[in-house]
Amino acid sequence: MNDTVTATQQDLAALVEGARNGRVRAIARLISLVENNSPSLRPLMGLMAGDTGRAHVIGLTGSPGVGKSTTTTAIIGAYRARGMRVGVLAVDPSSPFSGGAVLGDRIRMQRHSLDEGVYIRSMASRGHLGGLSTAAPQALRVFDVAGFDVVLVETVGVGQSEVEIASTADTTLVLLAPGMGDGVQAAKAGILEIGDVFVVNKADRDGAQNLIREIRNMVALDSHGADDWKPPIVRTVASQEEGIEDLVDRIEAHREFQQAGGQWAARRLTRARSEIEALALATVRREFHTGGREGLEDLAAAVRDGRLDPYSAADQLLNRS
Ligand SMILES: Nc1nc2c(ncn2[C@@H]2O[C@H](COP(=O)(O)OP(=O)(O)O)[C@@H](O)[C@H]2O)c(=O)[nH]1
Ligand SMILES: [Mg+2]
Incomplete structure (x- = not known):
């Protein structure tokens, strides 16, 4: 089957079936079809509509260099230890159809590369109909069909649409780090508003405590009702895997909180609406x-x-x- 040719319904059904059985080649193929805005997407989405919505989608956003990829890698390990299957979608709006992670990420994530319970994919979305805002949810659907329990979405928190991708996740992690010139004042207000969990990474560096205090003040100023989720602030040293268990506990607490209330369904409605x-x-x-x-x-x-x-x-x- 070729990207430029519309696949037959039978080919597509076989691909979807392959993804359902967790076959990596089928998953990779489907995401490529999404990435390349294939004419097959319409029938494909029809085939996959029924078995989506299970995976817990966790968005990570923050300035370049704050430690998103390192944290992602550490979170994968923590979820694997809990017996869950983990997908990763690294959304890179700038790179052309690279078809793979950038070198640094690839090396870092290599320790998971032989693990069948993990699938990592970076995706560009140039020329995709609707851009990132439709490409990312469609790719997420593929991960979902493939039965991953958790999907981590790493986006560079710079452009509006990347921030939106992260914020349509079930749980959004906003990463900040001391000594990056992006104190709370400097960070875009939009990024701070979307955080379900704040992660102060590089807590081994000077200034972590000040940064935590700044975020705490900011969260306190944000008016929360008595029944609202209050975003916790977690300290991590992702490169040493410190604080990661605590972080995953907070992520799980957020999922449980939302599922107990109506927020889980409401957020997914928002996601479908914007798509x-x-x-x-x-x-x-x-x-x-x-x-x-x-x-x-x-x-x-x-x-x-x-x-x-x-x-x-x-x-x-x-x-x-
Ligand atoms: N000192 C320190 N360095 C870290 C920590 N986490 C990540 N790094 C380093 O920061 C750099 C950028 O990390 P990366 O995960 O690529 O950031 P991203 O651009 O947000 O994905 C890398 O050199 C990491 O090894 C940390 O907790 N402490
Ligand atoms: Mg990265």
């Missing part, structure tokens, strides 16, 4: 430009020349008048 919205908007936008809808060029000329106002032009473009 649909992103797909629909991307489709509409593409139609404007490929001429599937009449007349963006004509309408633009009419607005430029003062024959039409932009509101009416927009209505006409959407076929609403």
Whole structure:
């Protein structure tokens, strides 16, 4: 089967079945189809719709160098020790279709490379319909079909869409580290608002205690109702695997808290909503430009020349008048 050719329904069903049985080649193939925005995605998503929603999706976000990959590797080990199967999706918006993790991550994660209970994949999403906001959930669906108990999503917490990916996880970890010039003041407010668990990594460095205090003050200022989850702050030295058991305990506590209340389902509803919205908007936008809808060029000329106002032009473009 080739990316550029629409696979037959039978091929796709075999691939999905392979993924269901945890076959690495099938999983890899499916994620490549997502990454490359294959025409097969539509039937594929249809085949997979029924058996998704089981995996606990954990997002990790934070500035480059804060220790996301190191922490991810350590968390994998902790979950494996608890007998769970772990998938990792490293979302890299900048890299072209690299098809693999960057070298540093690969070496670091190598200790898990022979473990059948672990699958690590980095994914680019250039040219994907709807970009990251649809590529990431679709890739997550593949991990889910493959029966992973936990999926860790590492994103570079710089762009808005990367932050959104992490924040649509069931549990979002916001990583900060002392001595990186990204104290709480410097960190984007948006990142702090999405944290379910704050991780002060590189706690072996000076300034960790100050950073913890800053975050604690910030969390306290954020108005939490009596029944709301109060984001804990966990100290880690990921490179030494220190604090990781505590971190995983907090992650599990967050899952249990949400499942006991209605938040688990509510968050997944939000995730589905934004995925649909992103797909629909991307489709509409593409139609404007490929001429599937009449007349963006004509309408633009009419607005430029003062024959039409932009509101009416927009209505006409959407076929609403
Ligand atoms: N001192 C110290 N270094 C760490 C710690 N965690 C990670 N590092 C180092 O920080 C660098 C960046 O880590 P990495 O996980 O690649 O960060 P990422 O860009 O957020 O994924 C690497 O050289 C790590 O070995 C830690 O807890 N303490
Ligand atoms: Mg990394």
